[in-house]
Amino acid sequence: MKIIVAIKQVPERDAPLRIASDAKGIEERELQWAMNEPDAYALEEALQLKEKHGGEVVIVSAGPERVGATIREALAKGADRGIHIVADDLAARDALGVAQLLAAAVKPESPDLVLTGLQSEDLGLGQTGVILAELLNLPHASLILQVEISSADSPQAQIKAKRELEEGWFQSIEMPTPAVLTIQSGGNKLRYATLMGIKRAKTKELRTLDATSLGAAAAPVAVLDKITLPQKKKSTQIIPGAAKEAAATLVEKLKSEARVL
Amino acid sequence: MSVLVILEERNGKISRTSWEAAAAAQQLAGTNPVIAAVLGAQTESLAAEAAAKPFAKVIRVEHALLAPYTPDAFTAALRQLIQKESPTHIVFPHTYQVRDYAPALATRMGQVLLGDVIAIEDGPVFTRQLMQGRLNGEYKHTGSGPCFVSVQAGAFRGSDDAGPQQTKAQIELFRPSLDPAQIRTKPGEPFRGSAQTVDLGSAQLIVSVGRGIREAENLPLVEELAKALGAELAASRPICDNGWLPMERQVGSSGQSVAPKLYLAVGISGAIQHLVGMKGSQCIVAINKDPDAPIFEVADYGIVGDLFEVVPALTEAIKAAR
Known part of the structure; x- marks a missing residue:
């Protein structure tokens, strides 16, 4: 089966953040970038499904040139090829505008399954997967921890997915393929890229698509x-001071001021 | 302006987060009318509960295919309701269920959901958190169609108390036209995860550990601290995702909610998903190397520093004090 994983590149988690001078974004100079962690879980789920059922894992990601490095990272972990939608105007697009780009790139691929992380660590919109499903007119489920596929080779392949509900509850959702699932973190253990994987990734196909060729961005x-x-x-x-001094002050305050010890 | 608020059910009653969404809708509407809607196969008692509040009216959106919840049925039904009522704003509680269908509903109407909103100011300007709570973003809706907004749990003060209002809101029935063929997903019965043997909810003292601990091998550091305090050990989601501690020790929206006397957060940055599970604690202490970490916004005491130095020092100080 063909699985597409939509991945976003986000600022590294501990990166110091400065608000840009126009207050409409963050200062990108000197910023380090990484794969959005929920998307890494989506990639892991895709790679495990491929190992079980065979097929192909295709990465799609939108953004400026730097995004290529994150796609290569996914290829090094085992994805087969990548599509980079080259767009310098992501910040000027809303969730729908970005999903439109992804949908335009995904549609001609006719995948059996589209996976994405349930939210990004930067904007935290948590909508891309669901909007993508609507634009592609596919069924979807969100907050998925595990995916099982029956008769994967047939056009009647069925998905059974474990969905997280609130407060420690879960449910299973069944649906036909093709479908879109947004993946919750923690369902699998993330793999690291091997040296061999990193080497192989350099020769894998990474196609670029110009965002402007995918249709004009709506306002x-x-x-x-x-x-x-x-x-x-x-x-x-x-509480100021060196570790030892601060610790002693804290214990004193917890006893006499907050009275919780 | 007219505002429609979507109320959700939990355990047969309207949920707390729905009342918070109703409060946000009232704030947004000012003196303009707020209409409430409840969805389901049987909505009579929910509608009666809602009608005690000062809504302009309460709409029962009722159809056999609206229970159990599916995104396809909810999206189709609400689209019909919105076309009929043409509200300028639609407000939802930002629940897992809303996150599952509201973006699709907004897309179908050419709009974009302003999700997980924490404040609404004049304009209206909608504030939501960015970068895991380290920054706030102020958003405006510029579309010509209805504006979809979901509000974060705990951000608005809601109550199921009807107040002094004497007259009940009028209740209307709306039957959307739904076809079983439209519903492409088949939901199963909700079930519980593995049996919980740790009841963090009744713990008086909790030491909670986050990503700052870096590796599973470093956990004994916080275990020592918990032992010295006589506290339960808990964790934020990434620690349990990595399998370093069992899921049943997770505090936050997908784990347990706790309110101990003392909550000591070690290396936890304080993403909202974590904060909602612990911000009711009596006294919160945060140890984190990042002075801008959102955990310091809810902490009573903070130590900005390297946890690998501070935690052992704290363990010693507690032992010495006992």
């Missing part, structure tokens, strides 16, 4: 007007 409906620093709601006492 965004949801516009990010301004980025600000969150206001503290609670006054936190930051």
